Every structure is written in structure tokens, then in C-alpha cells.
Amino acid sequence: MSKRVIFHIGHGKTGTSAIQKFMVNACKDNRNFAYAKTARAPDGGHHTLYSANHDTYDLLLQEITQCNVSNFVISSETGLPNMRHFSQQNDYKFQFFSELAQTFNVYVIYYVRNHFDILESAFLQYIEDSDKSFYRDLCSGDNEIIELARHRFTERYFNPGIDAKDWINNAPTRQFDYFSNINDFWEPLLGRDNIITKVYNKDSLLSRDIVTDFLSLLSFELDLGAREKIENNITPAFLKLPRHFIYDASTIEKVKYTFAESAVKYAKRYLNTHDAKLLTKGF
Template sequence: MKKELILHIGMSKTGTTALQKKLLKNREALIDDGICYVKTGLGSGGAHHPFAKAMNGKNVDQLFSELHDEISRSSCSKFIVSSELLERRRSTAWLTLVKSLPNTSIRVCVYLRPQDDVITSMYNELVKKHACSLPFSEYILNAGRLNLLNYQEYLSNLEGIFGQENLIVRPAVSNALVDGDITADFLFHAAPTKISMQSNKSEIYNSSTSATVSHAMARINANLTEDIDHLSQYKKATRLSKILDKVIANTEQPVGGYFESLDQHEAFVANYRLSNRWVEQRYWDDKPWLSLADGMKPVQHLDNSILPEQALEEVLSIAQLKAKGNHEAQEALIAGVWSTLIRYDLL
């Protein structure tokens, strides 16, 4: 029986967490239907992030050997590995994987979002967990994922390794997804099954805050004197952004609220129009699912926003996350947050 490995490689912020949790939750039922969500390199949260990280490590041969053995022992015909961290793996690692599985066909599934939507979503994620203090206009000049946003270049590299016929390229746009759902769309195109796994619309993972809150968080982050450990305490690290999102009115559109002007937005999206046309023509039958939005509003700054008194305790709690019991460090960190909130009329 010919076996097939499906690599779901993201991209980031395209509903990957929801899909991964569904696949993990339904793992046993999928196995009964001949589809294995592999255990090799599977993390506790449901994603194969350990697998992706190991691909850049010294034990990559052992990793691929374990995957080979799992596939060989299983009676399933399809195998799935899912991690958005795979979007950044080196070509040499992919080639090694191909050589390690000579009797297994490999297909790669990747979801794409419009680049202006991606860059604002990534910025939102970074500032809400205190990992970025730059204004958005500076962030977009040196963002770490800019090299991934030229989709023609990115997909051409994957084609050179796996072949165009083995790429499943999907638009991460709700009206283009099967049933408007990432899980249903992935299973339909990559691993058809009789099992119903459509996501619950009430289940939202890593939700974004408003553009206004992002601007406020960047200012707050610039004044923090201690790091917030978002890796081990993600929920606590992002608590402040969620509080602000409830109490600060937002008047911007999701994308446009980040750009300082329509000209800045146009200059950004113009960089990718030719690349997107290539994707549409090559993979989507010339359907313009990646057409970028226009007429976005310029940024509107904070306007008489008020942070309720009860939220201040949360702010101070978050500020102390990594003070590690050092009283002076705690005081300095609290003072930095407090002064920022006052300075920008958030208190």
C-alpha cells in the first residue's frame, strides 16, 4: 500500500491552532479512517512544533528515522504533520526528509493570507505578549517574516523540492474555504474523511486585539524594564492586551488601523501584487482570492480612553511576572507601566 505524508506548514495566523487541536482531539477516530496524526514530534498543545524545531537541530536524522518507523508500522495510508514553524525550515532539511522516506509520497499544504493582513496580525501578536515595542511604521521595515511574504518566491522554492503537483496552496480567506472553515477545508483538500470535524465558531484561538490597543501596547512595552516571559506564561502575558481591548474604543478597520496613511498602505501592498497574481494564475485558476483590500482608513490615535480602576491590579500583576521577587525590580517595572498609562491618558 502506497503511503502518503501530508505536511501542513502554516502559514502562521491562518487558523493553524484550531486545526491542530481538532486533529489531536479526533486522532483515534481518524486512525480508524486510515488517517494518522503522527506522534513523532507531536507537542502537548496539538501541534508538531517539537518536530519543526528538531528539523533545525543536530538530531534530525533520528527524528526522520522515528517518523519512518511510525509510518512503516502503521496500517494507515495517510499521515499528517502540522506546525506553522515548518514554514521557515531550510531546503536542506526538506531534502533530507524526502530521502528518509523513499517509499512515502509527500504533499505540502500551505494557507496564504493577504500580506497586509499577515503583517498587521503578526504585529498584533507580538505587542500583545510584550515581545515588540516598535511603532508599526518601524516594525514593517524590519519584520522577521518579510522574506516569507513574497509568495511566488516562497512557493517556487517548495516546488523545487516537492514538485508543483505535490503542493496544496489554499487561500486563508473565509469565503474561499470549504464551509468557511479551516478544518473542513484542510480535510477536503488534503485528507478526505467521513468524520465530521468542523470547528466550533465559538472556539477562537490567539485572537487579535484592536489596532488601537496594539498602538497602546507598543507604547507600554517601550517602558517596561523587565521582560515578560510569554513562552511559559502566555495567558498571563497577554492579559493586559485583553483588558485594554474591552475598555478602549476602537474605530479602525482591522487592517487599515495600523497604517499611518493610505499612501503607506499602498506602498506596502504594491510590493506583492505581481507575486500574488502569479499565485492566482498558477494555483487558483486565476481567481483573485488574494486581492488586497483598498480604501483602508488611516490610523486614528487614542481618544480619551479610560482604563477602569479594577484593571490596574491586572496591569501591576502582569508587570511583575518576571521580577523574580526582586523588590527594586518590581518597583521599577511597576513605575514604568504606571507612568506610561498616565502619560497616554489610559488612567
């Protein structure tokens, strides 16, 4: 049987850290799969792979080829989901993925999330990482701070300095164009049948757990018994503030304008009926 190579290209805020921590520990004593060592960061993710140089891709190909396992896994929420922006046809990255697909059974596992949920969660993570003082003030629930946060949210994802039709084509907003992420890069390389995708939502995950669900998609058994307990990565602001507090009527319309078409197209092409409803809720 040909070796399977699995790229987990989950977005941040879709349980990727939990998956990566588990994979690092599980691969130590398992002969059924390998978790790439090339370009792996200390926290377990392959975050720099999207921007790595030619030598790194050569090393990864060598590791995949020489590794005596039937399943090989790479995981990154950075760059790989929207690789269409970081690789052009016939550059060394594109050639790497193309050669890989011709030699092995290559799959993509892609967790997406409802846009109203992921934009708010990603923004709060960004604020927590970049402006801790403001984040602490926001967690207090002060109405003036909430209004300022809404303004900063709009500036980050819906830049008033550019035409609204171009929001979806500019970073960081463009990463959430799920349909283009898959349709413009991964599907032409791998084919529709090798794209495995679900919505990150407790109502969709097996046993309401991201690691359990991820393992079910891999279609090979790993021992969950030795799994380290991983606490739910709940954004602290949500302990004080309700979900979707960042949205007012204006920002809701901006999200709809920017992402509705992509979300609906993605749901129709890549998701089952249940997950399609979860992804398009609010549009």
C-alpha cells in the same frame, strides 16, 4: 495504495490552531489516518520540526514507515512554510523530504492570506505576546498609541536600516514571500500536482470554516460530530479598532513594494481565479 503523507504548512493567523486541536482529538479513534507524535507540542503543532536534529527526523521517518494507516499528517506554522531558509540541498532535512517523496505520496497543504490582512494580524499577535501593556493601550484606540504602533509595525517588517529591496529577504518579513516558499523548496521536491493551496478567507473556505475546508482537501472522511467547539480566534484589538487601522499611505506603499510581485506570481501559478483575486486585493 501507497501511503499519503500530508504536510500542513499553514502560516500563523490562518486557522492553524483550530486545525491542530481538531487533528489531535480526531486521530484518537480513527484508523484511517495518524497525526504525527514525533515533535508534537502539547498544543498539537509540530512547531520545532523545522529546526529539529537528525535523530528527530529519523524518528519521524520511522513513525511514518511503521504506522499502519493510509494517511499520515504533520502540521506546523513555524518554519515549515519557509523551509527554504532552514534546509540546504543535501543536508539531512532535505534528504528526509527527498527520501519521503520517493517512497510515499507526499503532499503539502498551504493556506496563504492576503498580505494586508496577515501582516496586521501577525503584528498584533506579536505585540499581544511580547508587550501586553502596550497592547492594552492600543486597544483603547488612543490616536498617539496607534501612531506609535504604525511606527513599530514599519520597524518590524520594513527595517529602515536596510535597503528596501532586501526587506523581503530578511526575517520576519521573508516568511510572507509565498511564491519563493513553495517555488524554491517544496515544488522542486514534490512537483506542482502535490501542492494544494488556498487562500484563508471566509469567502473561500468550505462552509466558511477552516476545519471543514481542511478536511475536504485531505480527501478522506473524518467525523465532525465529536468536534470540540473552537471559538473564533479574533484578535482583541479588532473588537475596538477597524481592520487595516495599522496602515497609512506610507505603509501601504511598503507592502505593495515588498510583496506585490510575489503575490501576483503565486496567484498565477498556484491559485484558482477566485482565490487569486482574494490574495491580490489591494495590490
